[in-house]
Amino acid sequence: MEILVAAAIAVLVAAGVYLSLRPRLFSVLLGITLLSYAVNLFLLASGGLMVDSAPLTQVPGPYPDPLPQALILTAIVISFGMTSFLIVLAMRAVSERGHDRVERGSGEEAE
Amino acid sequence: MSHLVLAPLLLPLAGGLLPLLIRRGALPLERAIGVLATLGLVPTAIALVSQAAGGEVLAYAVGQWPAPFGITLVLDRLAAWMLLVTAVVANGALLFALGRSDTAGRHFHSLFQFQLLGINGAFLTGDLFNLFVFFEVLLLASYALLSHGSSPARTVAAVHVAVVNLLGSTLFLVATACIYSAAGSLNFADLAVRAAALPPDRLGLWQAGGWMLMVVFALKAAMLPLGFWLPGAYGAADGAVAALFSVLTKVGVVSIIRVGTVVFPDLDPGPVVWFAAIATLVLGVTGMLSASRLSHLAAHAVIVSVGMLMVAVALFDRAGLAAATYYVAHGTLATAMLFLVAARIAVVRGETADLLEAGPEFRGRVALPAAYLLAAIAVAGLPPLGGFLAKLAILDAVLDGGRAAATFAVVLTATLLSIVSLARAGSTVFWKVGPARGETVELPAWRPAAVSGVALLLAGLVGLVVYAGPAYEYADAAAGQLLDPGRYVDAVLQGRSGGGQ
Numbered sequence: 038m039e040i041l042v043a044a045a046i047a048v049l050v051a052a053g054v055y056l057s058l059r060p061r062l063f064s065v066l067l068g069i070t071l072l073s074y075a076v077n078l079f080l081l082a083s084g085g086l087m088v089d090s091a092p093l094t095q096v097p098g099p100y101p102d103p104l105p106q107a108l109i110l111t112a113i114v115i116s117f118g119m120t121s122f123l124i125v126l127a128m129r130a131v132s133e134r135g136h137d138r139v140e141r142g143s144g145e146e147a148e
Numbered sequence: 149m150s151h152l153v154l155a156p157l158l159l160p161l162a163g164g165l166l167p168l169l170i171r172r173g174a175l176p177l178e179r180a181i182g183v184l185a186t187l188g189l190v191p192t193a194i195a196l197v198s199q200a201a202g203g204e205v206l207a208y209a210v211g212q213w214p215a216p217f218g219i220t221l222v223l224d225r226l227a228a229w230m231l232l233v234t235a236v237v238a239n240g241a242l243l244f245a246l247g248r249s250d251t252a253g254r255h256f257h258s259l260f261q262f263q264l265l266g267i268n269g270a271f272l273t274g275d276l277f278n279l280f281v282f283f284e285v286l287l288l289a290s291y292a293l294l295s296h297g298s299s300p301a302r303t304v305a306a307v308h309v310a311v312v313n314l315l316g317s318t319l320f321l322v323a324t325a326c327i328y329s330a331a332g333s334l335n336f337a338d339l340a341v342r343a344a345a346l347p348p349d350r351l352g353l354w355q356a357g358g359w360m361l362m363v364v365f366a367l368k369a370a371m372l373p374l375g376f377w378l379p380g381a382y383g384a385a386d387g388a389v390a391a392l393f394s395v396l397t398k399v400g401v402v403s404i405i406r407v408g409t410v411v412f413p414d415l416d417p418g419p420v421v422w423f424a425a426i427a428t429l430v431l432g433v434t435g436m437l438s439a440s441r442l443s444h445l446a447a448h449a450v451i452v453s454v455g456m457l458m459v460a461v462a463l464f465d466r467a468g469l470a471a472a473t474y475y476v477a478h479g480t481l482a483t484a485m486l487f488l489v490a491a492r493i494a495v496v497r498g499e500t501a502d503l504l505e506a507g508p509e510f511r512g513r514v515a516l517p518a519a520y521l522l523a524a525i526a527v528a529g530l531p532p533l534g535g536f537l538a539k540l541a542i543l544d545a546v547l548d549g550g551r552a553a554a555t556f557a558v559v560l561t562a563t564l565l566s567i568v569s570l571a572r573a574g575s576t577v578f579w580k581v582g583p584a585r586g587e588t589v590e591l592p593a594w595r596p597a598a599v600s601g602v603a604l605l606l607a608g609l610v611g612l613v614v615y616a617g618p619a620y621e622y623a624d625a626a627a628g629q630l631l632d633p634g635r636y637v638d639a640v641l642q643g644r645s646g647g648g649q
Contacts, residue, residue: 057315062307069314076321083325105328108277112321115284119317122288123310126295130307133300139311141304141380 038086042078049075062127062137066120073116077109152199153208153223155192156231156268159185164261172254179246182257186242186264189235193228200228201622203629205639207274207337215640216338222274222640225626226473230271230402233477234395236608237484238264244488244601245388248495252297252386259296263289263392270399274640276327276334276361276411279403280320283368287313290396293389294381305384312377316367319360326357337640339411340633358412362404362421369400369454372427379435382447387491388601390443391484397454398476405461405469410633418462422551425458426558433562436569442490442502445573449486449527452566453479456529459555460542467545469627474620475538478612482526482535485605489523492516492598493577504573506582517578519602524570526609529563534612539563541620 049071056068084102093100131137163185167178199206206223209215242260250256266286273279287310295306328334330353331342346354363374370378378397382390408417432455435448457479460472490502496516500507510517522533529535539559546555612619629635 057311065311069311069318072315072318076318076325079322080325080328083329085329105325108324108328111277111281115281116314116317119284119288119310119314122291123307123314126291126303126307126310129295130300130303133303139307 038088039082042082042086046075046078046082049078060139062130062139065139066123066127069123070116070120073112073120077112077116080105080109080112150206150208152192152195153206153221153272154210156189156196156235156272157221157265159188159192160261160265160268164258164265167255167258175251178257179250182242182250182260183246185261186235186238189231189264189268190239193232193235196223197225197228197232197622199223200225201625203625205629205636207640216333216335219278220274220335220337220640221272222336222636223272224636225622225629226402226405227271229473229477229622229626230398231268233398233480234264234267234271236604237395237480238392240481240484240488240601240605240608241388241391242601243597243604244391244491245386246597246601247595248598249297249386249388256293256296259289259292260392262286263293265289267395267399271402274336276324276336276339280317280324283320283399284317286396286399287317290393293392294385296389297386299384301384302386305381309377309381312367316364319367320364323357323360323364326353326360330354330357335640336406336410337637340413340637341641343411343414355412355415358407358415359417361407361412362415362417365400365403365407366421366424367400369397369404369458370428370451371400371421371424371454371458372431373424375428375431375451375454378451379444379447382450382487383441383444385443387443387487387494390446390487390491391605394450394453394480394483394487397450398457398480401454401457401461401472401476404458405472405630408461408464409469409630410636413633416464418464421458422462422555425455425462426554427455428452428458429455429558429562431455433565433569436566439569439573440504442493442504442573442577443487445504445569446483446486446490446527449566450483452562453483453527455562456539456542456559459559460545463545463549464631465545466624466627466631467541469630470620470624471538471541471545473623473626474534474541474612477619478526478534478538478609481605481608481612482523482533485519485602485609486523486527488598488602488605489516489519492602493520497577500582502577504576506580507577509581510578515599517574519606520574520578522606522609524574528567528570530567532613533609534616537613537616537620 053068053072056064084105087101090100163181166181170177208221210219266282269282291306291310295302330350331339333339367374432448432451436445439445457472457475460468494502497507526533529539546552
């Protein structure tokens, strides 16, 4: 279980870092999205991984830590909001500049 | 009485939500709500400062959920001080924005208030994840404010800032997860207790989390290897927005202080912070010298002020933190004022805007050059304004340490070079009359609101000098409180009286 989750996080992070270093906004957006998935999984792992048990304290028996799940929920909401905002911003940048390159072109330095 | 701690959050929240409910186009009403909510922060912050000045750390358990489990707001001297600084800068920026920036696009006032909500929350929170949430609140508002009054340059700047800070937020969450899995809590006070009894096999994870947090905060504070996003963004932003942004970097600095003193007293980030601070100073001053626009010069001045601040913070002792607490107020007000004056100059000079080249003539105008002069004096840290005292305190604090010589050399050279760049910029703007644009321009009259915005910041700067004694005593007491985290921990974990009986 640990190895599976760790491998998933590793793949997501690797892909996310690679994409967010690309010169186009579209790939950067995808990269950031993948990174946020990786972080959510990492948060889940931070409470210790456990299978076949519900995060409810009333049920007898061992239960997984419910707090990371609450953290993930918040992190998902926030990263979802941020990503959608970034998409809107990127679309505006594309419509204003005619391309989606990340860096400033010549003549864009001065406002 | 203790519910007052919530006011710095509820006021901007209400002030941000109400304008969204009213009909579009009712700008006067939006303005009234925005100004009232922002003005209300000043008496609130003063009351909180006077409450915190007594030395008691006030913990407020939101919804009366006891400390390690619920959301905790903690008011100590540093938090109250930062709330006051934020309130003054926000009022100055908002007054300046009235009638100009707030007509450039919709929802300016709501965004402004949400920005304040995030800033105030980040200063007050006593919980790591809550700090993350407030960071996101202030960042989201800052992206929107940055691209406010759309122009391609601003949109690109907003995209850059958003991407960089989203990566920062990702790292923040990774750090949070590391710390949680090492210690099993996220409350600052609870973490401080648990850190002492950490099993040795968790120590590596714990410290890795701590260092990653420091990296995230350094990114927010725009310290050197991570500060390249700032000049482009602040330089492109609207003047009033940039003035408010000068508080944003200080959120990162205060978070470094808070986490470094309460949660990770053993991490000893001092030497690393010192190197980064010195490098930040060098970069900032180089940027000031090479800036081609007044707004870019002001943006680099923000970097210089962060570097100066972190030189003091890096000591993590009483003298250093006291000097930092005093300087943070001065530096924030000074750079905010420079942004406002630069924005005004850009309007006045028409086509030349705030480019540092020959432009129209300023004959017979005194107010604007005088305002620039005062702002420049404040930014450079010359007497009679408080930057001089702050730098004296910083140099005095480093005097006993091992790196005194290097610090002295860099700080004094940086000061000299910032004087040079500010003087050169001023003489270019006000005295150099261009051949093609030689005509004397009709200056648009100062709007009373804009004048009062600049005047308010100036009054804050003067107040810091006139009341330098009490202000410095307060800063010193704040430093003492920071270095005694036991009181903080006790207040949070036992003091459940804040929950509103």
